[in-house]
Amino acid sequence: MTITASEIQFIQTWGILSSQWGINRTMAQIHALLLMEKGNLSTDEIMEKLNISRGNANMNIRDLMIWGLVQKVHIAGERMEFYKAEKDIHKVAVAIARERIKRELEPVIISLKELKGFTFKEDEESSHYLKLLNDIDEFATMVHKIMTIFVQSDKNWFYKKVLNYFK
Amino acid sequence: MTITASEIQFIQTWGILSSQWGINRTMAQIHALLLMEKGNLSTDEIMEKLNISRGNANMNIRDLMIWGLVQKVHIAGERMEFYKAEKDIHKVAVAIARERIKRELEPVIISLKELKGFTFKEDEESSHYLKLLNDIDEFATMVHKIMTIFVQSDKNWFYKKVLNYFK
DNA sequence: TTGAATTTTCAATATTTACTGAAAGTTAAA
DNA sequence: TTTAACTTTCAGTAAATATTGAAAATTCAA
Structure with missing residues (x-):
């Protein structure tokens, strides 16, 4: 070569x-x-x-x-x-997604839940902070959901859904 | 504080x-x-x-x-x-997504198309390489599509779709 | 306009991250 | 087993990246 x-x-x-x-x-x-x-x-x-x-x-x-x-x-x-x-690019993407979910996304979600546990709506400042934690948690959970669907589902089903705008 | x-x-x-x-x-x-x-x-x-x-x-x-x-x-x-x-976490995520699409995803897609233009199915080796380029391009284009939908669509619509498994 | 308050820049330096190469470890054919 | 072929490790070093701090530039109240 x-x-x-x-x-x-x-x-x-x-x-x-x-x-x-x-x-x-x-x-x-x-x-x-x-x-x-x-x-x-x-x-x-x-x-x-x-x-x-x-x-x-x-x-x-x-x-x-x-x-x-x-x-x-x-x-x-x-x-x-x-x-x-591994030559199958879909499998490559799944392997990478799997690792990143495990290494990055899940620890952050755990950490956010832990931080939420520490914080109480005592005052206005805390309530603002708690909302922030909840919003980030909601977003991280949604990304986790998409990535998990991608990792678990059949390639053709997933691609077709996306090409059809999630219809 | x-x-x-x-x-x-x-x-x-x-x-x-x-x-x-x-x-x-x-x-x-x-x-x-x-x-x-x-x-x-x-x-x-x-x-x-x-x-x-x-x-x-x-x-x-x-x-x-x-x-x-x-x-x-x-x-x-x-x-x-x-x-x-910016405190709205959805807007934060959209801003980050927008920058990453522009800075990383789009240059790669352009580069892949350029590489495809250079390569012809002359021999078996080239045809394998061309398939690789096509597969990566297909994947990158799909990710681009999802991210663009996320960036452009209404927050509630997108979250609901994901929670309903793209139903 | 001046000049003090404030922001910006950037060369020097510190820190972090990646890489080398040789020594130690492992493997398997003889 | 021996031993040569090969793989792995890791301390030392190189390269890349981030940070500092002081000088230059900018801003605006007087």
């Missing part, structure tokens, strides 16, 4: 996008590389193509596996490990 | 959440502080409550204003500027 200019741009685009969402650039670039690759890649090939160290490659591949985006592939007769990315 | 333990935790929660999504901690903490405050705050009060420098406060307040989350308030007879946050 030779990397074309278009593919370099794809790797960069994916890397920039991800870094805006709290995922590090190298992790995203390895992911982009594996998404483009029909076959499997070894750590050495990834290191070479992205110009990164062994340690960096190893740690980011591990994270991609934790996220469920990349899998190890054992090749008969080969000593070296190879890696491949 | 005295900051309670609960409010400190709210500021921290909001700060942590935001930093996971590419917004810096201080910007989020100022936002949290202003959301909790019924009245208006001056730069000096913000500096004091969050223990940050004037420059830092100024720059992050400016960013919050660019995002449409905070507004300047002129108080008659006062020389100093005061600031207040």
Whole structure:
């Protein structure tokens, strides 16, 4: 495989996008590389193509596996490990959504409920604060609901609903 | 206003959440502080409550204003500027969604279309890559659609649809 | 208009985050 | 088992990002 200019741009685009969402650039670039690759890649090939160290490659591949985006592939007769990315973009999106719900949304919802428990409508100031907590909780719960529907439902059903404006 | 333990935790929660999504901690903490405050705050009060420098406060307040989350308030007879946050959480979410669509989603969609234009189904490798680009484009377009509906539609209609599972 | 009050900017610095590379750990063929 | 191939870890370092604070710019009351 030779990397074309278009593919370099794809790797960069994916890397920039991800870094805006709290995922590090190298992790995203390895992911982009594996998404483009029909076959499997070894750590050495990834290191070479992205110009990164062994340690960096190893740690980011591990994270991609934790996220469920990349899998190890054992090749008969080969000593070296190879890696491949999940290619179904809907499955990729579901895996990412699942992780973000668990890592970010749910802890915040728990924290909001806890904060609500601490606060009582003693005075005007507290009542304003309590309304704020309730409003944020309502919004976070709605986002949680949408994401859960997305994660659990059939791809075609969900896409069709959205294209039909939730009709 | 005295900051309670609960409010400190709210500021921290909001700060942590935001930093996971590419917004810096201080910007989020100022936002949290202003959301909790019924009245208006001056730069000096913000500096004091969050223990940050004037420059830092100024720059992050400016960013919050660019995002449409905070507004300047002129108080008659006062020389100093005061600031207040938009308190309607739905409007806050809409403002954030609007910025993220513009800053992140749309550039990526443009970039994907550009990449698709460069690539032709010459061989099997290219055709695999083209499918990848199409799938990501399809997904990004769907997310764009949902977010645009959210931004444009009436709050009650949207929430009701979601609570009814898009029925 | 002046000049004191206030806001803004930005070079220097501190902090956080990511990366390297070599050493330690693991694996499996011989 | 040995040992060479390969993977993982992590202390040290580099790079990126955020913050400070003082100087420059702006504003407005007198």
